[in-house]
Amino acid sequence: MTDTFEDIPVRHDLQTIAFYNTENLFDIYDDKYTNDNDFLPSTAKKWTPKRYDNKLRKLSFAISNIGKKETGKHPALVGLAEVENAKVIEDLISSKHLEDCNYGYVHYDSLDERGIDVALMYDRNAFQIISSEPFTIKLTDDDGYPDYTRDILLVSGLLDGENVHILVNHWSSRREGEKETEFKRIASSDKAGEIISNLRFEDEDAKIIVIGDFNDDPSSNSIKRLVEGFDLFNPMETLRSYNRGTTNYNRQWNLFDQILISTNFFKTSDNLFEYHTANIFDEDFLKLFNGKFKGTPFRTYVGKKYKGGYSDHFPVYAILKK
Secondary structure, eight states, rough: OOOOOOOOOOOTTTTEEEEEEEEOOOOSSTTTTTTTSSSSSTTTTTHHHHHOOOOHHHHHHHHHHHHHHHHHOOOOOEEEEEEESHHHHHHHHSTTTTSSEEEEEOOOOOOOTTTEEEEEEETTTTEEEEEEEEEEEOOBBTSSSSSOOEEEEEEEEEETTTEEEEEEEOOOOOOOOOHHHHHHHHHHHHHHHHHHHHHHHHHHHOOOEEEESSSSSSHHHHHHHHHHHEEEGGGGGGOOOOOSEEEETTEEEEEEEEEEEEEEGGGGOOSSSSSEEEOOOOOOGGBBHHHHHTBBBBEEETTTOOOOOOOOSSSSSEEEEE
């Protein structure tokens, strides 16, 4: 890892909001309540302390630099997906490249069958929490039994003194097929819309940021109904192309990781945050640099084969300006 982000002047009028699917950030210990058996030192993946520490170091380096070229500093808010528990977030926050960033975090254990959750890291110098709450998505399988997925995490607080609400999402995967699983992501979309409606009932001018791995693209029904039904803006719509996205499957790019914002971020004011820009954080150090998959995310594992990379997703970010 080369540090190419130093000596950039700090912009106090800018703050970065980021989201990163960390690709199975599990600790090395067996948890009898979660399906973490793949990620133990004694199993086929050989998830050892050395490999765990390497992943923490790499993720912390990536996170510390998201938006830094524009702002000169680390992100104020970072949504995370695929974290096993509070311990891995604490280990991440205290690792080499983040230990001086004064990050706190919000995390709740969900009932997800894989034992992975969402969380929000926040710079204590920039963000003050007012409240937080997880929201369960009620799904059933073909036999009518509960089908547990990740909760939606709502965190409300003051970003440089301004009230904002952040929804962190990780919607159901397409593993059994895009169409076959679409109803699950529609259910999550509807739950996010319900949360937004409740926030606006309390404050009709609530500033809302919806971030996550939606396992759907900006053009998908689940995203479109959320954007169009709840007066949101999706800056990611223009970023996906045939050779760019956040995750790559079967040689095709998808932009599953997105940041949506309420349109009142476009109201101009001298002392309130406005939308400035958004992008995929796909710096070269996060990519495979050779071979037939050159340019795609440098992953930790491909199947059971250890590669020693960062994640199978690129992070995304949006920058707000005062």
